[in-house]
Amino acid sequence: MTDALTWPLYDGGFWPALLLGLFFGLALEGAGFGSPRKLTAQFTLRDFAVFKVMFTAVLVAAGGLWLAEAAGLIGGNSVYTPTLYFWAIALGGALIGAGFALGGYCPGTSATGLASGRWDALAFIAGMVAGVWIFAGLFDAIEPFYLAAKGPKSQTLDQLLGLPTPVILIVLVAVAAIGFRVGSRIEARFGGPIGAAEVTGGPAGGDAPGGADQALGSAPNRRQRTA
């Protein structure tokens, strides 16, 4: 499209960034994603919030972008769409999944964990900085792998599959709906989902460096759940 549309504004300024980040942080903290036990419980099947929240957010934003384009508010190809580098993204995604299960966070949620008082999030962040340095030190050696199996620029699912965007969206909504139902049933069977009281009370002996207040009563509350 060559005609100049008002949207996106392409505003990279300080205040919009701070405000958008603020809503991002409120949503992550509200979802319980400051807690590494809630986050990693996705992978023990005790809590499907990671799947549910991510899938819902993807669909709300994807549906909104489609509507904005259909209404002529934004042009095609007007928002940044990443390009596939198959092997780097596959292995990078796997490293993040493994590090998430081991360390309890991903980059965004580690900031949420830190903001809600968790020292382990700070250790995770220090690890990420070290991980960036290791990657940078190895970069020359792994650059061919980093660039291998490049897909078409900014390719989307509708282009890959040759289907209209609404069809893709409807299929994704169906997958999400099934995931919500099945997930709720599975997490209930494993004693989930994990509530706020459990992760702020800590396990028996849960504590903080410097003896910060953990005086939530002495009863072990590992199995405690919010209503």
Place this chain on the structure above:
Amino acid sequence: MNAAPRPFWPPLVAGVVLGLALLATFLITGHGLGASGFFTKAAAAIGDWTLPQATAENSYLGGYVRGGAPLAGWITWEILGLILGGLIGSLTSGRFRVQVERGPRIGVGRRLAAAFGGGILVGAGARLARGCTSGLGLSGSATLAVAGFVFLIFFFAAGFATMRLVRRNWT
């Protein structure tokens, strides 16, 4: 003595709020939300303070420090907002706790070591993938990018596989 924390938001509510924030980000900036990019900038900045020459000569990080002020930029302001949002959310809900959060069978030292080790994998993995759960998984998938869905498939598969090995750290 802390008051009882308020419950987390239902996943559907949190997902809709997150999705609207993401949509607004696309409409205002032309790109999605991210996170790992900030920690890359932080790594470049710390490298610049401690080992300026090695950092400037590095083929990956050099570009971050060449123009000076490696931390300045959109993603830094966004992460500041993210931390502020997490702080406001946890303080107003009674969910703020100074703690080392961990499973009932792991000590503080081992938990911090595991967090550091997991951070190394995530920091390196995000550079390799050119993004993280936010930038690729969330924002990439919202544009229906194939890259976003490939990322999510491998992220979830590796998460489940690794949890079989580290389950004792959490349960």
